[in-house]
Structures are given as C-alpha cells and as structure tokens.
Amino acid sequence: MFLWLSLGAILGALFIRFAGSRSPDGKLRFFAVGLVVAAVIYVGFALADGVEWIALEAAGVVLFVLLAYAGVRHSPLLLALGWTVHVGWDVGLHLARQQVVVPAWYPSACISFDLLVAGYVVWTVWATQQQQEAA
Numbered sequence: 001m002f003l004w005l006s007l008g009a010i011l012g013a014l015f016i017r018f019a020g021s022r023s024p025d026g027k028l029r030f031f032a033v034g035l036v037v038a039a040v041i042y043v044g045f046a047l048a049d050g051v052e053w054i055a056l057e058a059a060g061v062v063l064f065v066l067l068a069y070a071g072v073r074h075s076p077l078l079l080a081l082g083w084t085v086h087v088g089w090d091v092g093l094h095l096a097r098q099q100v101v102v103p104a105w106y107p108s109a110c111i112s113f114d115l116l117v118a119g120y121v122v123w124t125v126w127a128t129q130q131q132q133e134a135a
Helices: 002-019 024-047 051-073 076-095 106-134
Strands: none
Touching: 002 024, 002 106, 024 051, 024 076, 024 106, 051 076, 076 106
C-alpha cells in the first residue's frame, strides 16, 4: 500500500505543478475539472461491473460536480472539501468493498493524490488571505 500511496503523492505533486502555470482562477477551474474527472473515472470502471455500481458512481459524479462548481463560484474551500470527500469515497466504496474492475492499487493511489490536492487548495486560500492582510 505504501508504494501506491507514494505513487499517488507523486502524481498529485505533478498535477499541482501542472496547474501552477495558470492564473489563480484558471488554477481553481483546473482543480475543479480534475475533481470531476476523478469521479468520472470510477463510472468508467463501473461500466464493466454492472448497473448497481454505475448508478452509485453516477450519483458520486453529481456530488463532485456540485462541490467543484461551488468551489469555483463561491469558495475554494468547498473545492478542497470535495477532494477530501473523494478520499472518503475511495476508502468507503473502493477500499472497503473492492470492485472487480477497479485495480486494487487505484484507491490507495487516489487517497494520497486527493489529500495532496485538497491540502494545496487550502494552503493557497490561506496564503492568499495572508497576502491580502499584509497589503
């Protein structure tokens, strides 16, 4: 599991690095789209595993679209919440109840990826507030 958590952290760092070249608003939208894509990937896995999983994963997409949208339109902290909630999704649905079509390593890698992105979003909000208070 450590290997997959490490892989997720590395991929999360690369994802954050790739987002870094964007404007603050562009970066926020990039992370919002990433959250939706993270949810949609599981729908892809579910397509091979039956109707029960498709409906559940589709409901997850709706949840994560709403959190991504709220994060962009209202507060980036809602976007960070979305990435954090996705960790619960990974653990509760895919680590605890293994789907045949979801590779065993995938949820573990997602946990560290998601937490790193959520932490970065929170840190960005905090740093922005500090800069505004100092000005």
